[in-house]
Amino acid sequence: MSVPGRVGVIGGGRMGAGIAHAFVLAGAEVVVVERGDEAAAAASIRLLESVRQSVERGTTDRGFDALAAAIETETDAASLNGCGLVIEAVPEDRELKVVALARAERVAGPEAVLASNTSSISIDDLASGLSRPERFLGLHFFNPVPSSQLVEVVTGVATDPALVDDARGWVAALGKTPIVVRDSPGFASSRLGVALGLEAIRMLEEGVASAADIDAAVELGYRHPVGPLRTTDLVGLDVRLGIAEELQRELGERFAPPDLLRRLVADGHLGRKTGRGFYEWSEK
Template structure:
C-alpha cells in the first residue's frame, strides 16, 4: 500500500461520524457502517450538517464540502468494507464487543489492510488477539468533536508492525491532526488523566463542594482548561466515561477511577449528557 486512501468506519455515533467527516474532507473515500439503515442515515446526515456549518463559518469551501460528500457512502454489511486500506472501529467501549468485531473484520479485509480502534482506554493487544494478522492492529484515539480537535493519539502494542505505525502517522498528518505515539497502557496518555479529573469533579458535586457550573468555571478560569471536567463529561457521554472508569479502576487498581454513585444514577435515568439532552447540564 502506498498511501491510505479507502477508509471504513464501523459505528457512526459521536466519534464515527466525525472520523468519517475529517477523512472525506482530506480526500479519502469513506464507507461508514452501522447496525441498521436508520443509524447509517443519521450519521451521514450529521456529517452533512457539520460540513454545512463549516461552509457557513468560512472554514470549508463549498466545493470541498461537495467533494467530501461524494467520497462518503453508507454501508450496512461489514463485507462492504472488504477493499478498505484502513478500517477504524468506533463502537461502544466494551472489550468483548470490540474483540468480536475485530475477528469478523480480520476475516473480511484484504491482506495488508490496517485495523484500528478508537478505544479510549481498552488494551489494543486484547482487541488484536486471535486474528489472522494481529500485527496490523493499532489504536487511533480521536477526540470529540473530531472535526475540531487537533489531537490524534496513536497507540501501539508490542505486536503492532512498525510499517502500520508509519502509515497511520502519515495519514494522521494528511487529515490535519497532530499525532502523539503512546504505548498500550490502560487509559493511554489522555483518558488516564482526563477521566481521573472527571471522576473527582463528579465526587465534588456529590459532596456539595460547589455546583457543576462553578467547578467547571474553577478549572476554566483558574487552570485555563478550555472546557471544565463536568461539561466535558457531558460532551463525551456519561455512559462512555462510566465504562472507561470501571475498566481503569480495575486495570490500574486505582479507586480514583471508580465511577461515583451520582454518575451511575444519572446513567440509570438515561441522562447521558449532550447526546441525550441532559447530564450535568441541559443541552
C-alpha cells in the same frame, strides 16, 4: 504523507461520523458501515450535515457535492474490501469491538490496516482476536472530532513499528497532532481526563462547589478550554462511567466511579445527548 485513498469506518455515531468527516475533508473516499438500514440512514444524515457545515464555514475548498460523492453508508461489511485503513468506532464494549474487528479483517484484505478508536480497552486484548495483529493499532480520536487537535496512536506489543510511522503521517494529514502511547489502561488521555473528571464529580457530590464553579476553577485557574464536568456531559456520562469501571478493574480503587455518576446514568441523565447531565442542555 496523504491519507489512504479509501477508508472504512465501522459505526456511524457521533465519533464514527466525526472520523469519517475528517478523512473525507482530507481527500479520502470513505465508507461507513452500520448495523442496519435505520442506523445507516441516521449516520448518512449526520455525516452529510457535518460536511455541509464545513463547506458553509469555509473550512474546505471543495464543494459539498464533491465531498458527498466520496461518502458511502452501507450495512454490509463486505463494502470494506479495498480499504487501506479501517477504523472501528462502535460503542465501548470489548465483545462488540472484537467481533467488528475480526469481521473487518476477513473482508478488508491482508494489506489493510485495522485500528480501534477505543478510549480505554487494551489494544493487545483486542488484537488477540486477529490473525494479523501486526497490522493493528489504536487511533483514539477526541469528541468533537472536526475541531479536536489530538489523536492518540496506541501501539500494541505486536504492532509493526513502520505502521506507527504511517499512522503518525495520516494523523498529520488530517491537520491533527499525533502522540504515540504504549498500550496501557486508559492510555494517556483517558487516564488523565477520567482522574480529573471523577474528582470533580466527588467534589460536586460533597457540596464543595457548584458544577459551574468547579468548572470555572479549572478553566480559569489552569487554562483548560472546558471544565471537567461540562466535558463529561459532552463525552456522555455513560461513556465516562464505562471507562472508569475499566480503569478501576485495571488500576484499582482510585478510579472507582462516584455514586453520583452511577445514579445519573441509572436515571438516564447522560449529558448533552439526553438533555441533562451535570448541566441542562434543553437548547440541544
